[in-house]
Amino acid sequence: MFLKLNRCKAMVRLLLVNLILCCSVSAHADANDIVIGQSTALTGILAELGVAHSTGAKAYFDYVNSQGGVNGRKIRLITLDDAYDAKKSLANAKELIEKEKAVALFGMLGTPANTALLPVLEEANILSFAPVTGADVVRKPFNRRIFNIRAGYTTETEKIIDHLNVRGIKKIGVVVQNNAFGKEGLAGIEQAITKHQLKLTATVSINSDSSDLDKAVSAMEAADVQTIILITAGKPSSDFIQAFNKKVKGMQYFALSVLASQAGITALGKDGVGVIISQVLPFPYSATTTLVREYQKVMSKMGVKEYSYLGIEGFLDAKVLVEAIKRAGKDVNSDRIITALEGMGRTDFDGFIVNFSKNNHQGSDYAELTVVSKDGRFLR
Incomplete structure (x- = not known):
């Protein structure tokens, strides 16, 4: 029974990876799209983290697109696999910037990858939004091109x-x-x-x-x-x-x-x-806040029944970025999104507070402790 359950979960993860990759490969439909680029681990030792985050983000972007997009434009998330390899992540980032013309990098996974990415942000003058790492390297010294949601x-x-x-x-x-x-x-x-x-x-x-x-x-x-x-x-x-x-x-x-x-x-x-x-994110398994209820509802529509901390993180990261893109206006680029984020101030995203300013790019310091139960669940 245990082996069958693991096989089922592995098949679900494989289907999600294929869905993400297929969408990335085939998502060259409209030149009017707002392209967001992501390099993450869809395979390798941290694959479950990368897949969960990307799936949560894509669910929200797809939801926004189904409602007409942002200022009349669709958001296209292009996700490339780096298998938690910093060199591959760096190559992916350059492809997303130079070939795909991404206006922002999003949810780049891991301390090694985000460390390697720092010179590229400077050279390309591009925003890195919500890197999936708690490392100080993306927090200190202050970098105008990096905005963090998760606590360090x-x-x-x-x-x-x-x-x-x-x-x-x-x-x-x-x-x-x-x-x-x-x-x-x-x-x-x-x-x-x-x-x-x-x-x-x-x-x-x-x-x-x-x-x-x-x-x-x-x-x-x-x-x-x-x-x-x-x-x-x-x-x-x-x-x-x-x-x-x-x-x-x-x-x-x-x-x-x-x-x-x-x-x-x-x-x-x-x-x-x-x-x-x-x-560093709200408990995703109980619909106790509007954010969690919305996350569960949208994920269920996508056919994803397994909620996760990385899933709700990707979902929230996408939600905050969409709000910034709305405020940036129709002619969207990195600088306009950065200005919009810095002007956002203290904003309540359905029960989760994010606070950005010109001098503060650390959106949240939310942290709590959970414990693993006898049946393998997270308990608060």
């Missing part, structure tokens, strides 16, 4: 450290992925730790392919910590937790929002129960 890793890690401080937990271990994402996440942890006048008991690195898993587990076991914070994405997360649980029973794990995918939780199995994960 510093905000997420502060939420976790605040929780641990209240509980009186002092012996804290951190597992850091050996890439740009891991380094950025660790910087956030160190900042939050210093705020509470605490010190990390142990910091252990792990490769993205888990090739040094045994070494990482042994080092953390020797540190004798009370809790472990994972600054990891994809395979290393589940690999480490499962391997460490074989050595040490009853460990409490904390993870950032990049672990908030159903595939990640499914991969953990019984080892996922009790893992606490920070979130």
